[in-house]
């Protein structure tokens with residue numbers, strides 16, 4: 001699947017974002033190695049620390065459906081700046097896809113792409129038992 005198509009799927013989910021406190025809507029579309037796409041949106045909470053980012057929501061949806069191998073992630077926002085994943089999301093993405101390609105797009109800027117390894121060069125790693 002091409003990056004633009006994945007961005008389109010993320011954009012389609014954007015109206016579903018729940019961001020009544022910040023007004024900052026974000027949506028993500030995560031492509032699995034098998035070609036399936038899982039989307040997620042940010043879900044804020046009145047207890048701010050409980051809010052979850054779109055990227056982690058997409059990962060949780062995919063893992064809950066039995067998918068753990070990801071190749072590409074698209075993240076979109078209506079904001080001005082490209083929605084680069086936060087540090088927590090970078091670490092969660094690195095758990096499953098250290099070689100992930102990430103493409104981000106805002107209202108102003110279209111489709112900048114990065115490798116997760118360049119956004120999180122020394123991810124924490126603990127060997128699973």
Ligand SMILES: [Zn+2]
Nearest residue numbers: 053085086089
């Ligand atoms: Zn995040």
